Amino acid sequence: MSYTLDKRVGGAFDEVVEQTMDALSEEEFGVLCDIDVQQTFAEKLDAEFRQYRILGACNPPLARDALGEEPQVGALLPCNVVVYETDDGDIGVSAVDPEVMLSVVDNPDLDGIAADVRERFERVLDALPDA
Numbered sequence: 001m002s003y004t005l006d007k008r009v010g011g012a013f014d015e016v017v018e019q020t021m022d023a024l025s026e027e028e029f030g031v032l033c034d035i036d037v038q039q040t041f042a043e044k045l046d047a048e049f050r051q052y053r054i055l056g057a058c059n060p061p062l063a064r065d066a067l068g069e070e071p072q073v074g075a076l077l078p079c080n081v082v083v084y085e086t087d088d089g090d091i092g093v094s095a096v097d098p099e100v101m102l103s104v105v106d107n108p109d110l111d112g113i114a115a116d117v118r119e120r121f122e123r124v125l126d127a128l129p130d131a
Contacts, residue, residue, distance in 0.1 A: 003101070004094040005121050008086070008131035013051045016091045016128065017083045020055065023127040024081065027120040029057040032078050050085040057081050057095075059120070062113055066102075069109040076101055079117060081124070090131050095121040 009016050021031055033056035041049040056078035066073050081095045098117040102110045 003097055005097055005118070005125055006092060006094045007125040007128060009083075009091045009093050010129045010131045011091065013083070013085060013091055016093065017053055017055075019128055020081060020083055020093055020124065023124040024055070024057050026127065027059070027124055028061075029059045029079075029120070029124075032056045032058050052084040053082065055081045055083070059117070062117060066110060066113050069113075070105055070107045073102070073105060073110065076105075079121075081121070093125060093128060095124065097121075 009019075011019070024031060033054075035054040035056075037052035037054060038049045041047045057080070058078040063077055066077070079096050079098060079101075081093065084092050084094075086092045098114040098121070099111075102114040
């Protein structure tokens with residue numbers, strides 16, 4: 001079982017990051033954090049790494065609903081979406097599969113929220129241009 005929803009995307013890396021953020025916004029997700037892994041590794045480790053960005057996405061109403069059902073679920077938030085350069089030079093976009101992630105929580109009241117987030121992430125990926 002995969003723990004991510006994945007797509008190979010066409011376009012320049014920075015454009016794909018912006019398109020991903022725009023598609024997340026269309027699904028009512030804000031990006032709470034944007035971690036540039038390549039830059040961080042260069043600064044902290046003096047090491048090279050592929051282009052790789054981690055976007056911490058949050059839909060406040062859905063997060064509120066989930067936290068209302070299970071206060072500790074905040075340890076699994078925000079939902080990460082990554083944009084990265086693949087080994088063969090393409091651009092990949094992967095979103096955490098919320099149904100898989102929340103399966104570790106023994107609370108069936110979260111199932112509907114997880115399904116909603118998954119459907120939104122699938123639409124985000126569908127909105128991106130194919131490679």
